[in-house]
Amino acid sequence: MNNLTSRSTAAGQGCRAAAADRLRHFGVSVTRPRVAIMEYLMEHHVHPTVEQVYSALSPEYPSLSRTTVYNTMKMLAEHGAVTLLTIDDRNLNIDENTTPHAHLYCTRCHRIHDLPLQGVSPLQASYAFTLDGHLIQQVHQYYKGVCRECQTDLNKEPLLTNKQ
């Protein structure tokens, strides 16, 4: 509604204010690497690896270290700002979309796509509950297969890169 507000938090390249707001919202203190990382996550709606975040930010922030990206991810996960996905056995993927949803892991391109949850309501999956005496804190649901894009690509040429 308000032009000033919307301008300062609009999406697009270089939206520090929104990233800082989001950090504060999750109760973590605002620092330069954290803003850079959060900004990246908010602008790129993929499910990046630590390496991808690091190498994307590295050019404009050469002193950033991989350790910081790891530490920040772990901390953001503890504060509920991101979810860490252990679907790909080669490395961690970061999901900044914390509303409950399922994933498709493509064994060809190794990308992760979002899908709706099946059988569990997103609302139920948002809160801890008890099942069979166990305390359930997170619900993870994913499929392994070949994504739509790769199925059509299959007829064209083999995928060369092992990394996405």
Add this chain to the structure above:
Amino acid sequence: MNNLTSRSTAAGQGCRAAAADRLRHFGVSVTRPRVAIMEYLMEHHVHPTVEQVYSALSPEYPSLSRTTVYNTMKMLAEHGAVTLLTIDDRNLNIDENTTPHAHLYCTRCHRIHDLPLQGVSPLQASYAFTLDGHLIQQVHQYYKGVCRECQTDLNKEPLLTNKQ
């Protein structure tokens, strides 16, 4: 029904014949390490890591190598004889129960418990299907939380070992 048959394939320590049968059933050739590994999986209904399988078998089979355990697991997975779980970000867990089911990963003891699937019928999860244009080959469902045993233990003493 038959005493001879049931004796040769009964569960218990040292059931080579049943392990060999199972290997043949999945169309893989029968070798010493494979029988030893399959036998271990059939007798221990946990979700062992490669390291656990290796160090359990090592004493009575000193020449067994970790590489063989890794190779065997990957091969068994390709033949549908086991499922490889990437729930614990520290290492792979092997599930020899290939009937579709969900898991609980306990963040305290790092053990994995079996639970029934939610929202997806085991039958549907047994076969490949198409969803939103994607080819789905496996359905994975798991919860992260604190298992029943650890909840009661919480009041007692903190868990010392990081490894299970």
Add this chain to the structure above:
DNA sequence: ACTTTATTTTGGAATAATTGTAAATTTCCT
């Protein structure tokens, strides 16, 4: 603004799981 204190970041080394490789062994067939 300025100093002090606490927190965070850094980079390089360490760790640990997994993979690659080439030689040795075993399996399977005749």
Add this chain to the structure above:
DNA sequence: AGGAAATTTACAATTATTCCAAAATAAAGT
């Protein structure tokens, strides 16, 4: 038993992640 093909082995190499102690930055108080 003999020999080709497949499998296993031991060890080296790789790679993701963690550890650590020093340096830099942020926060709090004056």
